[in-house]
Amino acid sequence: MTINGEAVATDDHFEVINPATEAVVAAAPNARREHVASAVEAAHKAAPSWSATPYEARRDALYAFADRIAEQREALAALLVAEQGKPLASAEAEVKSGIDYVTQLAAIRIDDETLRDSSGQRIMLRHRPLGVVSGITAWNYPIQLAASKLAMAVATGNATIIKPSPYTPLTTLHLGELGRGVFPKGVLNVLSGLDPLGEWIVSHPGIAKVGFTGSGPTGQAIMRSGADNLKRVTLELGGNDAAIVLDDVDVDRVAQALFDSAFENSGQLCNAIKRLYVHESRYYEVVGKLAEIARGKTIGDGMDPATDLGPLQNRNQYERVIGFLDDIRATGGEFVAGGKVPEGPGYFIEPSIVTGVSEGSRIVDEEPFGPILPVLSFSTIDEAVERANRTTFGLGGSVWSSDWQRAESIARRLETGTAWVNQHAALEPSIPSGGAKHSGVGVEYSRLGLLEYTVPQIININCGPG
Known part of the structure; x- marks a missing residue:
């Protein structure tokens, strides 16, 4: 696992199964509650300076991260086949998609907007990072989902904690390794584990938002769990x-x-x-x-x-x-x-x-x-x-x-x-994606998706003497 930019081991593990052979691929670390607390603490320490980092520097860090993924594309694709089961050509396409989502989302700049600039008054709309956010991903496209969620969080100046599905944790854990040294310590944290890891993350009062991709019932549980501290959510749920x-x-x-x-x-x-x-x-x-x-x-x-x-x-x-x-x-x-x-x-x-x-x-x-x-x-x-x-x-x-x-x-x-x-x-990446009815809350990707990782703030200035 990756916490505060460093490798973190645990004495508890769970098996990851190759769905094509039913053989054990690897043993993945099973995070404890104290790992969640450490990741949240590290993210909170990193968030203020990261949010103050100029957009260009955040963008370039994501570009460097994408380059690291590209350097490991063959190993990531093979690992994806082993844990997820899809054909190698599809796995290679998913790795490329992950790179594309990182680079294209990083290229979207969120600037302040001038709402009024007249004699004696100036009103600006800015979009502040939320601080510490989390991404919880599904097992069908683990690389693309983790890459896009961390890109939306990091590009907008947040620190993030990514949790993959326990069925497919290996490629996301590897993404966490690739992020070490690219982002400042604490900006990107990756935890893997069985239940109740997701509940610990969702209910933690130090996490301002959860971006989730998965089933409708789990999405509803996330909304209920986050309600006590009014946690923001983006939910990409099932479809028919x-x-x-x-x-x-x-x-x-x-x-x-x-x-x-x-x-x-x-x-x-x-x-x-x-x-x-x-x-x-x-x-x-x-x-x-x-x-x-x-x-x-x-x-x-x-x-x-x-x-x-x-x-x-x-x-x-x-x-x-x-x-x-x-x-x-x-x-x-x-x-x-x-x-x-x-x-x-x-x-x-x-x-x-x-x-x-x-x-x-x-x-x-x-x-x-x-x-x-x-x-x-x-x-x-x-x-x-x-x-x-x-x-x-x-x-x-x-x-x-x-x-x-x-x-x-x-x-x-x-x-x-x-x-x-x-x-x-x-x-x-440049087109918003979201669901109506029970298929989701909010949107991901594009400028609209990035804005969901921010909170609007009005700066209302009386330009006359104070």
Whole structure:
């Protein structure tokens, strides 16, 4: 672990499992409550001078940190495959994404704004750092999530404490090592551990904000726990994203993009397509094409060059997704591709295309977070929009058509944080990302995301003699 810019050991550890082999990859340090106290103390000591550090120096420190990540990209990608399970090419892409998020977020400058400058009065709006903030990340994209959360915190002049998921702590611990000597002591602290580490961090009165990516129930628990000291939160939670395919779509052109948007990272993506609504006139054509693509995919160990899709990341999620498969069979759904659980070690499930299901079934109403896509038909646009919006989730959605302007008019009716046209889950550091309904609070990334790590302050000056 990294506390106050130094390596910190602990006498308690927990096992990290390779989801492709179920073998132990490493033993990670299990932080105690005193480690949280030490990290918060170190961060509080570092925060005043770091917040007073000129923007250019903070930016350059993040650039240097990104360079260190780049120097270790091969080792980080291999470690990511071992703890998370995704194919090596996807792991390499995530490392690159982490670098891009750090550098592009660092390049966003938050300046004071002049609200009024007239004879005798000057009013300025500035954005002060919150002080000490925390980032708690999920197991699906541990490098990208940790890199972006620490970048938003550090770029805005805060000191931060990063806690990765206990399923995938190794790459984030390595990021903490890379930050030593780049940032002043105490600016970046990284703790790993099992429950109740997250609760200790969230409830600590010395932490002003928590940025969290993960499940809805955990997000709600964070809000409850932080309420006593009015802790600020940014919550990026689950989704049940719907994609609507119109009658004028070019199926051959969009089928691969639809499949990739649903099955990236074996469906373990908050913004993945999880419900596909296809106009009845194109329904069987789309289903057939997606089934053909699914049957051509190879699942396996991420270090095997032939692997297209890796395993589910952990046993709990694996068993949960198997429960969806069982429920689909029990309620009359049909697997036109996949639906099988291979024998042998590893948390593998075939990419599955499902028909014969509707609203009211688990696979349509809930978020599976796995390689299963239900495909449903619709008759009218109004029907499709109403069904897409008939959910407590509101992360993302998309509309697919040969006429992008027609699709845009429909996308505007989706009750989501982001609505895409002819694409899905197209995320980047310069674009805000957040959820509606139960899919989140606040936004991440872009200037808007950075502002959530600050508090506005008005400087109101009477320019006359005092």
